[in-house]
Amino acid sequence: MFVYVGIASAAPSIQIENARTRSTAPGQTVSGGYMTLINNGLTADRLLSVSASWAGMIEIHHTSMDGGVMRMREVQGGVPIPANSRVELKPRGMHLMLMQLAAPLEAGRSMPLLLQFEKAGAVKVSLRVEAVGQMP
């Protein structure tokens, strides 16, 4: 039991898994970013903002489908990540809106991303670019 607690407190409190985006066609300036945010800590945290050198603007959006209409809205106040929990950014749900792309995203590449958390501070993530035909 002591060993378990010791490991838990030594591990970074925020972990990111399966960070990915779709490849884009020439001229396309927007793509969606997805990942699993894992809070191993004993206190709640919050994803406040995201930035990258290759995207002029990144917002956190939520997609809703209501009455056959697709709507996207910015998530206000960041994404809460309760203690000891996983939060999914996934297609047709909460996602990163990667805007003003400097160049097309090529399948197979990895793009650096900086996530800013309220407690954990800055966390670097590598975003895997997947072919559009592969990713839902």
Added chain:
Amino acid sequence: MRGIIIVLSVIFAACAPPPLPFNATEVTGVSYGTQLQIPDTQGKSRSLADFSGKITVVFFGFTSCPDVCPSTLMRLGQLRKSLGADGAAVRVILVTVDPERDTASRLDAYVKNFDPSFIGLRPEPAALESVVKAFHAIAVKVPTADGTDYTIDHSSTIYVYDQNTRMRLIAQADMPIEQLAADLRRLIADS
């Protein structure tokens, strides 16, 4: 007893079994969009009649849509593949609701990135409202938080026309692809 069985057999033989419902909503008799002429990415004016002989699947979207549009287009690409040889009988058309930003070349590259057979149609900005209305759909610009950009709320319905370009089905964008594929197989077999 034997008499009863014979009578029942005759009754069943006389009545063809009623067709099973489609997974999507059947709208046979409705004709959204069939009168429209919309330019394709080569600038050529197209109408649904141009696609007779194919099952035509129409969807609204735009290239700056990061989530639902690529997800739906990817799934429509999977749909064609899942139909095997019959996939060639299915034509997927994306009508952009953002003709101001979606130039013809940009729209063309976008749809062909999902499947080289996909077709992009680009209404002139002044014609967009009438095109959207013809499908009883909506498309509304919504500025991003800082006001420098915009996204577009839009109908994500999938419209399906048979090989005689009669409107037959409407499906929601999140309908499981296997269900839609089963419907399209029936339309292909019926014609």
